[in-house]
Amino acid sequence: MPASAKSTDKPTACLALSDGTVFYGKGFGATGETVAELVFNTAMTGYQEIMTDPSYAGQVVTFTFPHVGNVGVTPEDDETATPVAAGMVVKWDPTEPSNWRSTGELTDWLLSKGRIGIGGIDTRRLTRAIRQQGAPHVALAHDPAGKFDIAALVAKARAWKGLVGLDLAKDVSCTQSYRWNEKTWAWPEGYTERTGAGLRVVAIDYGAKRNILRCLASAGCDVTVLPATATAEDVLALNPEGVFLSNGPGDPAATGAYAVPMIRGVLDADLPLFGICLGHQMLALALGAKTVKMNHGHHGANHPVKDLTTGKVEITSMNHGFTVDSQTLPKGVSETHVSLFDGSNCGIAVDGKPIFSVQYHPEASPGPQDSYYLFERFAEAIRARRAA
Numbered sequence: 454m455p456a457s458a459k460s461t462d463k464p465t466a467c468l469a470l471s472d473g474t475v476f477y478g479k480g481f482g483a484t485g486e487t488v489a490e491l492v493f494n495t496a497m498t499g500y501q502e503i504m505t506d507p508s509y510a511g512q513v514v515t516f517t518f519p520h521v522g523n524v525g526v527t528p529e530d531d532e533t534a535t536p537v538a539a540g541m542v543v544k545w546d547p548t549e550p551s552n553w554r555s556t557g558e559l560t561d562w563l564l565s566k567g568r569i570g571i572g573g574i575d576t577r578r579l580t581r582a583i584r585q586q587g588a589p590h591v592a593l594a595h596d597p598a599g600k601f602d603i604a605a606l607v608a609k610a611r612a613w614k615g616l617v618g619l620d621l622a623k624d625v626s627c628t629q630s631y632r633w634n635e636k637t638w639a640w641p642e643g644y645t646e647r648t649g650a651g652l653r654v655v656a657i658d659y660g661a662k663r664n665i666l667r668c669l670a671s672a673g674c675d676v677t678v679l680p681a682t683a684t685a686e687d688v689l690a691l692n693p694e695g696v697f698l699s700n701g702p703g704d705p706a707a708t709g710a711y712a713v714p715m716i717r718g719v720l721d722a723d724l725p726l727f728g729i730c731l732g733h734q735m736l737a738l739a740l741g742a743k744t745v746k747m748n749h750g751h752h753g754a755n756h757p758v759k760d761l762t763t764g765k766v767e768i769t770s771m772n773h774g775f776t777v778d779s780q781t782l783p784k785g786v787s788e789t790h791v792s793l794f795d796g797s798n799c800g801i802a803v804d805g806k807p808i809f810s811v812q813y814h815p816e817a818s819p820g821p822q823d824s825y826y827l828f829e830r831f832a833e834a835i836r837a838r839r840a841a
């Protein structure tokens with residue numbers, strides 16, 4: 454269904470979908486080309502946190518909320534040092550920032566980070582296309598001279614192999630271990646450090662968002678972060694009281710090649726264990742379940758999730774394109790949370806043990822803080838084990 458959407462006077466950027474659909478718009482940020490999967494995010498706030506969430510590696514994000522750029526950027530809101538999303542698609546060209554925390558403009562920031570943006574896009578039409586055909590492969594190009602070889606861009610989008618089978622966690626993980634004690638942001642002091650003896654937690658970085666580490670510190674954990682390829686021996690050598698598995702990009706089944714043996718080794722040690730998103734999917738794999746690719750995934754900050762143990766509903770932040778198939782959960786592992794949008798799995802726990810994980814993002818950033826209790830549950834499990 455080849456079609457085009459004229460959106461600005463002189464297009465300086467274009468987005469070519471693998472089915473031949475082309476959207477023209479105004480480029481901002483870096484120039485050049487990128488090929489990726491296209492997903493839509495429905496959050497009304499937090500574009501900077503979204504662009505710097507390492508789980509978006511290999512993906513271009515289209516924002517359904519039209520006002521993007523209006524609160525500028527601040528280094529305080531980066532979830533990692535470099536933005537990881539391959540590019541951004543917005544309805545309106547970014548406007549002048551207006552926010553007391555802003556230290557710069559989104560367009561300059563995007564340029565300094567080498568990422569491409571396209572504005573003036575009919576994001577409703579684009580989002581409908583993503584819902585109907587599933588997250589498409591795209592080529593996004595920005596050229597101030599407006600010269601585009603559309604056939605070549607479509608061919609590049611078609612040739613891209615996609616995220617299934619792709620291990621990206623190794624690319625975005627830290628290369629060396631480090632300690633983390635910074636707590637979550639609070640007004641008026643901003644970020645502060647946790648002090649004193651804490652709960653010894655090893656966090657495996659598959660592409661960890663900083664606010665996850667901050668939430669762990671705020672819950673009382675003294676966190677040592679290890680690279681994605683750390684073995685069970687590396688983890689246990691630090692004598693942890695609890696182990697955390699982070700979020701991250703790519704296909705969990707591909708990343709599981711090294712993560713699953715490590716997780717199984719840690720499970721044998723019978724320590725409290727908590728996983729988020731990719732960490733959740735890999736814990737499920739290590740326990741013997743399977744993961745599958747979704748049609749267009751869940752990316753937003755208003756996803757209702759039911760806690761099946763309490764009956765309570767949480768409004769959550771989500772960013773995932775793969776999901777745990779709850780039908781494949783082995784005996785002794787329970788489904789604890791479920792999406793009220795589509796019934797997909799949102800959490801598991803090993804029966805009778807403090808070993809649990811969730812598909813969504815309890816650290817928020819961006820999004821609601823309803824699910825922060827999970828960090829406290831993890832810390833409580835470690836304290837209970839100490840007291841036993």
Ligand SMILES: NC(=O)CC[C@H](N)C(=O)O
Pocket residue numbers: 508699700701702703704705729730731732772773774775776
């Ligand atoms: N946020 C995440 O950790 C994402 C996990 C995985 N890459 C997915 O897309 O499902």
